Amino acid sequence: MTDLHIKKQISPEEILSDDGQGQSGGAKILKGISGKTYVVRTCVEGERPEIPGVVPDVVEAVRRRGVENLHQYFSPMLRNIDVDPLDVHNMKEAVCLVMDAITNETPIGFIGDYDVDGATSVSQFVLYLRGLGVHADFLIPQRMTDGYGANDRLIDRLFENGARLLIILDSGTVSHVPIAYARSLGMQVIVIDHHKPGEDWTSPDAVVINPHQPADTSGLRYLCTAGLVMFLLMALNRELRKQRPAEELPDLRGLMGLTALGTVADLMPLEGLNRIFVSSGLKVLCGTPGLAALVRAVRLEREPVSSDLGFLLGPCINAGGRLGDCMQGATLLTTEDEDLRHELAAALVRQNTERKGIQKSIEAEALEQLGKPNGRKLAIARSEDWHPGIVGIVAARVKQQHDCPAIVIGKGGKGSGRSAHDFDLGSCIIEAREAGLLKAGGGHNAAVGLTVDDDRFEEFVAFVAGRTEDMERKSTVLDMEIRPETIRFDYVEGFKAMEPTGQGNPSPVFLFSGMVLQKADHHPNGHLRLTFRDSTGYRIGGWLFNVAGTEMETAALSAVDRECRMVGVLDSWNGRPSVKIDDIIMD
Numbered sequence: 389m390t391d392l393h394i395k396k397q398i399s400p401e402e403i404l405s406d407d408g409q410g411q412s413g414g415a416k417i418l419k420g421i422s423g424k425t426y427v428v429r430t431c432v433e434g435e436r437p438e439i440p441g442v443v444p445d446v447v448e449a450v451r452r453r454g455v456e457n458l459h460q461y462f463s464p465m466l467r468n469i470d471v472d473p474l475d476v477h478n479m480k481e482a483v484c485l486v487m488d489a490i491t492n493e494t495p496i497g498f499i500g501d502y503d504v505d506g507a508t509s510v511s512q513f514v515l516y517l518r519g520l521g522v523h524a525d526f527l528i529p530q531r532m533t534d535g536y537g538a539n540d541r542l543i544d545r546l547f548e549n550g551a552r553l554l555i556i557l558d559s560g561t562v563s564h565v566p567i568a569y570a571r572s573l574g575m576q577v578i579v580i581d582h583h584k585p586g587e588d589w590t591s592p593d594a595v596v597i598n599p600h601q602p603a604d605t606s607g608l609r610y611l612c613t614a615g616l617v618m619f620l621l622m623a624l625n626r627e628l629r630k631q632r633p634a635e636e637l638p639d640l641r642g643l644m645g646l647t648a649l650g651t652v653a654d655l656m657p658l659e660g661l662n663r664i665f666v667s668s669g670l671k672v673l674c675g676t677p678g679l680a681a682l683v684r685a686v687r688l689e690r691e692p693v694s695s696d697l698g699f700l701l702g703p704c705i706n707a708g709g710r711l712g713d714c715m716q717g718a719t720l721l722t723t724e725d726e727d728l729r730h731e732l733a734a735a736l737v738r739q740n741t742e743r744k745g746i747q748k749s750i751e752a753e754a755l756e757q758l759g760k761p762n763g764r765k766l767a768i769a770r771s772e773d774w775h776p777g778i779v780g781i782v783a784a785r786v787k788q789q790h791d792c793p794a795i796v797i798g799k800g801g802k803g804s805g806r807s808a809h810d811f812d813l814g815s816c817i818i819e820a821r822e823a824g825l826l827k828a829g830g831g832h833n834a835a836v837g838l839t840v841d842d843d844r845f846e847e848f849v850a851f852v853a854g855r856t857e858d859m860e861r862k863s864t865v866l867d868m869e870i871r872p873e874t875i876r877f878d879y880v881e882g883f884k885a886m887e888p889t890g891q892g893n894p895s896p897v898f899l900f901s902g903m904v905l906q907k908a909d910h911h912p913n914g915h916l917r918l919t920f921r922d923s924t925g926y927r928i929g930g931w932l933f934n935v936a937g938t939e940m941e942t943a944a945l946s947a948v949d950r951e952c953r954m955v956g957v958l959d960s961w962n963g964r965p966s967v968k969i970d971d972i973i974m975d
Contacts, residue, residue: 422970443882471606503653508614560580561581666694679721805836880960898956955971
């Protein structure tokens with residue numbers, strides 16, 4: 389197959405010279421007030437190609453990231469997909485089972501996960517089958533009572549409703565017992581999942597689609613379940629075109645908004661197929677009635693960008709799974725009842741607002757429990773008072789604050805973790821589970837879930853600490869150094885050509901130099917509003933957020949009337965360029 393991994397990752401070590409100190413033409417390591425270190429990507433040798441409609445500095449920034457196929461990067465279109473879905477192990481067998489069920493009118497039942505990937509995976513499949521006139525039932529386990537994955541109760545309900553083909557989505561790779569139960573009832577079983585199976589894994593009695601299983605050579609481990617489902621539907625559509633006219637088949641492009649939402653919310657790298665799925669999905673985000681209702685409910689009135697999926701829409705779908713009925717998200721995305729759609733969309737927005745309040749409280753307690761960042765390589769906080777549906781978001785915030793892998797554990801020993809510095813947290817948690825330290829646990833490189841008993845907690849902490857002990861804290865790589873005279877509105881807008889941005893293709897971060905900090909004004913919410921000027925008198929505004937009482941605030945105030953270098957991102961407001969500052973470089 390043709391490799392769609394269009395980016396050759398360039399690590400900080402490759403950017404630096406052999407001695408790591410910027411000698412022999414290498415890049416110098418810069419240190420910020422935050423304690424983080426930075427290195428600016430170096431220029432790429434050779435002639436820079438011209439990409440029509442793309443600002444030259446944007447092309448240069450993408451080249452520095454190691455992207456080799458620039459035209460594909462800047463034109464992530466469905467027609468550019470040149471990977472065959474049947475390259476995925478067991479895809480052909482799964483397509484045959486679904487085709488047989490459609491042909492023989494065999495009822496199909498789905499069990500999905502309670503996160504966004506699970507909800508969007510179920511919804512894509514259900515809506516596609518509905519477009520064929522095929523009815524399908526689905527169930528989502530309740531986080532607090534069912535726990536993670538399929539179980540006998542859910543299987544019984546689907547079986548009693550007539551389902552004879554069971555499809556488990558975003559879990560199931562290690563669900564040997566419930567799958568054996570389904571098989572004992574005479575059900576055929578398909579698993580579509582992307583969570584790591586573990587070294588000693590043996591397949592359950594099912595057709596398992598999971599790019600992480602040893603027999604899979606597709607190279608598509610970067611897909612989440614929503615992406616794998618879309619890939620299966622593409623293969624299914626291709627087979628159905630042999631039997632039916634194309635106009636009688638569902639339009640897969642209309643479902644791509646769901647694929648995009650699941651991909652971004654599940655922290656998948658936005659490269660290869662994912663970049664195509666998300667770019668295409670953003671164009672048709674309202675292509676399904678449920679997503680359209682949610683977009684209206686959150687009052688998203690401009691063109692959506694990838695960050696809206698991760699920070700605006702995704703959290704609402706997740707809110708039901710965190711605080712209420714885990715069926716709400718998938719029901720919103722699949723229901724044909726317009727009144728119910730609007731009711732559920734409004735309810736999920738309200739629950740997400742409630743979630744934010746709970747999160748803020750847990751976050752404050754977790755950060756207080758951990759104390760100030762001290763260069764640690766692992767941050768673990770726990771409390772029986774913390775809602776297990778919220779701890780994953782808090783873990784992400786703890787990771788940001790402490791710049792290391794973070795695990796936050798709530799009521800009942802149920803916890804979530806987020807990784808940093810390329811540490812493979814998923815494999816670590818699977819090892820801990822296989823060592824008997826966890827009741828349950830799994831995930832992927834960037835995010836995990838787990839359950840730990842009180843009497844094994846200390847041993848578990850020691851185990852993970854031992855694994856992270858040798859973790860190398862990586863310097864943050866800055867895309868390029870720019871001076872204030874460069875920053876005009878059109879220049880800032882030009883970097884939108886790098887969308888969709890997110891995991892694996894982050895928004896560009898810059899080293900701003902040649903800037904004199906003219907003034908720094910306090911803002912009531914603990915921010916600093918900054919004004920910079922260059923040697924010509926050109927001025928540009930900027931912000932330092934949430935710095936009240938910190939070393940960052942002190943450093944910024946002491947830098948007034950001095951030339952300084954800062955780390956941050958480009959922004960714009962009301963047609964004027966601005967900068968959002970993340971750190972101040974200590975020279």
